[in-house]
Amino acid sequence: MRPYRVLVVDDEPDFLETLVRRLERREIPARGAASGKEALAVLETEPCDVMILDVKMPGMDGLEVLRVVKTRWPAVEVILLTGHASVESGIQGMELGAFDYVMKPCKLADLIPKVEQAYERKLLRERAGPP
Amino acid sequence: MDKDYSLLRLKLIAVTLGFSLIPLFLVGTSLYVQFDRAYSARVKETLRTVAEDRRHALDLFFDERISQLTTLAYTHTLDELVRSSVLQDLFELIQRRSKYYVDLGVIDQNGDHLAYAGPYPLLGVNYREAPWFQSVMQRGVHISDVFLGVRKVPHFVIAVLRWEGARCWVLRATINTDLFESMVRAAQVGKGGEAYLVNEKNILQTASRFHGQVLTEAPTPNLARFRGTRLLDEELPRGRMLMAATWLRNVPWMLVVLEDPREELLPILETRSLALGLMVLSICAVVGGTVFVVRLVIAQLVESDRQKAALDANLLQTSKMAALGRLAAGIAHEINNPLAVIQEKAGWIHDLLEEEDVQASENFREFAEAVGKIEQHVDRARKVTHRLLGFARRMEPVRQPVDVNRLVEETLQFLENEALHRNIRIHVERDPSAPEVVSDGAQLQQVLLNILNNAIDAVGRDGQVWVTTQFDPAAREVRVQVADSGPGIPSEILGKIFDPFFTTKKLGSGTGLGLSICHSILTNLGGRIEAANRAEGGAVFTVSVPVNDLRA
Structure with missing residues (x-):
């Protein structure tokens, strides 16, 4: 098992469930949340290192969730997942502190290295001291 | 489109020509008419002056002749003059001064020719019944109409009456018209002009230059005696003529001066041709200029319409592309989500196929190949949607x-x-x-x-x-x-x-x-x-x- 925890947030249950299962199969401890609210609720109780966050969701959208996460749990690294090639939301997400953004559909083989890099950055920042 | 332009072109040309040519016509015509009127008036005035000058000269001529004869008659008695040598002397004396006189004669109150100086054998002729004799006996002075007489040379007679106590006698002179005609002719103007005298019956008293000999009927109308000078426009065999007529004071003769208006009005005809020429030139210039300017304007219009159409087409194209871009982006997004699910599911199957017990299955290779194909075609679909999104993005500049x-x-x-x-x-x-x-x-x-x-x-x-x-x-x-x-x-x-x-x-x-x-x-x-x-x-x-x- 890898030493970090991943939280996947997506409103598409089929996608969410499968991605979580595939990550776990690769020995990455992962958990799913079907909405932004659920994700924030999960963070209240369970610590998490990397968050894979869909931008376009009903209710609270990905950028809003990102904003809350970056204020309350600034240590959490976020990778944005978007079905829309909207560059603005990507750039906006990066400005809000997201680690990277990835376009759907994305191969797991491309996604996992980004998760690893994100965790590495988290470790580096923690070592440098609290922000 | 082209028809619209040619209609507009016609309208522009018509309006511009109307506004330029109507004033041009008005100015040209009124100037010409004014000039024509002024010039014609001047020509007529000149004719009147010529006629009146001549009349004065002729009046003076007759006055002189009458006074000359009257002086002769009253400075001599009948007895003196009857002695033929005295009359001959007097005749020679006045001949020396003026060549008009052909002869002089003295006639007593009975009409007998008592004395005669001149070339013809007229002594002893009795004039008692002659109209001129009766006229001079009544009025004291008589000037006859021109007649040919026995000599077949046109001449006329001036006679004056002298009272000598209870008896009276007449001094009579014959005057040739040839010298006198030259005085009348002095009023002729130009190549087509002429001047002559007519009597009360409209018989020519001097030869007409174009209309016949002495004692034939004049072509001009017979006018009753009037005062002053009249100007008329007469249609004669030679064409339309300007005519000035005036009666002499002492003689019942009328002086007629004719003038060819074509000749006198030549300058005005020249002016008319010049004006017409200028008018035609101006019209050509105006028409040419109008057509040129209108063509220029239409060309400009066509060009700007073309640019506008191209701009409109471009704007339409741009908005079409933008709408298409939004549509493409929407479709790509909607397809990307199910594609992501399919990919994950296929990936999951792929993951599961790696487990040992499944690998033992006899259809393992078929499964693996099918999943590989699914992943391959999801990837292909992904490329399509990403390209669609790329097309949508083309509307917005990116770096x-x-x-x-x-x-x-x-x-x-x-x-x-x-x-x-x-x-x-x-x-x-x-x-x-x-x-x-x-x-x-x-x-x-x-x-x-x-x-x-x-x-x-x-x-x-x-x-x-x-x-x-x-x-x-x-x-x-x-x-x-x-x-x-x-x-x-x-x-x-x-x-x-x-x-x-x-x-x-x-x-x-x-x-x-x-x-x-x-x-x-x-x-x-x-x-x-x-x-x-x-x-x-x-x-x-x-x-x-x-x-x-x-x-x-």
């Missing part, structure tokens, strides 16, 4: 890393078939040292596509196109050169080819916006586009794109 060499290669793929079909060889020479540039790949591709298309159009068939990429480290620019073996760009339009709406393609086949859009795209991206002719023939377009990396 992304662009590999110019790859961009050239991709763009050429679009044109390969066309080039093959036209037997055009495309040579590509890439500079491997060219770094990625930060720019808008889609827009750069549009520019490359445009100039490559132009190059192929310029070559037509059976030729070559060279595409070269080049990195200039000093300027930190990547350049793409597109050269062709076509006819090149005429030097006079080389400076204009990037202007909006400038096109060499025939009307309707190009908006003339292509190169101007290329130009503005490159300006926006901080680069530039240049056109030149190659020394060996053909045109060369150079697109320069700044590298724009973070170091710069």
Whole structure:
């Protein structure tokens, strides 16, 4: 098992469930949340290192969730997942502190290295001291 | 469209001509009429003056003759004069001064010719019954009409009566008209003018220049005696004539002066032709100018309408593309989510297939192949949707890393078939040292596509196109050169080819916006586009794109 925890947030249950299962199969401890609210609720109780966050969701959208996460749990690294090639939301997400953004559909083989890099950055920042 | 323009052209020409020609006609005609009136009045006045001058001269002539004879009669007695030598002496004396007199005679109250000085044997003739004798006995003075007499020479007679106590006698003189005629003729004007005298019966008393001999009827109308001078317009056998008529004071004769108006009014006719000529010239100038200006205006209008239409078409195209872009983005997004699910599910199956017990299954290879195909086709669909999103993004300028060499290669793929079909060889020479540039790949591709298309159009068939990429480290620019073996760009339009709406393609086949859009795209991206002719023939377009990396 890898030493970090991943939280996947997506409103598409089929996608969410499968991605979580595939990550776990690769020995990455992962958990799913079907909405932004659920994700924030999960963070209240369970610590998490990397968050894979869909931008376009009903209710609270990905950028809003990102904003809350970056204020309350600034240590959490976020990778944005978007079905829309909207560059603005990507750039906006990066400005809000997201680690990277990835376009759907994305191969797991491309996604996992980004998760690893994100965790590495988290470790580096923690070592440098609290922000 | 063309019909609208020609109708407008006709209207413009008609209105302009109306407003220019009507005043021209009014001014020309009124000036001419005014001049004509003034000149005619002057001609008539001159004629009146000539006629009156002549009448005065003639009146004076007759006054002189009468007073001469009266003086003679009252300075001599009948007895003196009857002695023939006295009358002869007197005759010679007055002959010496004036050549008018043909003879002198003395007649007593019974009509007997008592004395005579002159060339004819008239002594002893009795005039008691002659009308002139009766007239002079009654009135004291008589001037006869002209008659031919026995000599067949036109002459007339002046007779004066003298009372000597209870008896009376008459002094009579015959006067030749030839000298006197020259006085009348002095009133003739020009080649067609004439002057003559008529008596109360309208019989010519002097010869008419054109209308017959003495004692024939005059062609002019017979006018009853009046005071002053009359001016008339008369239709004569020779044509229309201006006529001045005035009666003499002492003699019942009327002086007629005729003038040819065609001759006298020649200046006005000349003026009329001049005015007409000027008018025709002015009309030509006005018509020519109007047609020229209207043509210019219409051409301007057609041009601006064409530009407007092209602009409208371009705007329409832009909004169409924007709508299409939004639609494409929406579709791509909606498809991407299910694709992601399919991919994850296929990936999950793939993961599961790696487990040992499944690998033992006899259909394992079939499963693995099917899942591989699913993943492969999801990937293919993903490329389609990403391309759709790329197309949508073309509407908005983006900054992304662009590999110019790859961009050239991709763009050429679009044109390969066309080039093959036209037997055009495309040579590509890439500079491997060219770094990625930060720019808008889609827009750069549009520019490359445009100039490559132009190059192929310029070559037509059976030729070559060279595409070269080049990195200039000093300027930190990547350049793409597109050269062709076509006819090149005429030097006079080389400076204009990037202007909006400038096109060499025939009307309707190009908006003339292509190169101007290329130009503005490159300006926006901080680069530039240049056109030149190659020394060996053909045109060369150079697109320069700044590298724009973070170091710069």
